[in-house]
Amino acid sequence: MPGDMMNVVQMCGVCKTEIATIQVKKENMMLSTRAQLWCPTCQAQRPEIRDAAGRLTAIQQEVETYPRIDAS
Numbered sequence: 001m002p003g004d005m006m007n008v009v010q011m012c013g014v015c016k017t018e019i020a021t022i023q024v025k026k027e028n029m030m031l032s033t034r035a036q037l038w039c040p041t042c043q044a045q046r047p048e049i050r051d052a053a054g055r056l057t058a059i060q061q062e063v064e065t066y067p068r069i070d071a072s
């Protein structure tokens with residue numbers, strides 16, 4: 001499926017600083033990786049966490065209707 005891309009935000013696993021946004025094919029999307037990223041806030045290599053860009057916005061839009069559940 002060409003064009004079936006989505007934005008994924010790479011974040012520091014410790015302080016949650018957004019480090020980069022990457023585009024991946026939807027079928028290749030992995031939100032859990034063992035990759036390490038250099039975090040400029042921590043000044044250290046940190047485990048990478050990923051989140052689908054735009055999902056937070058969608059959650060915020062629904063927050064008036066549904067209580068937010070923090071699954072982490």
Ligand SMILES: [Zn+2]
Nearest residue numbers: 012015039042
């Ligand atoms: Zn950090």
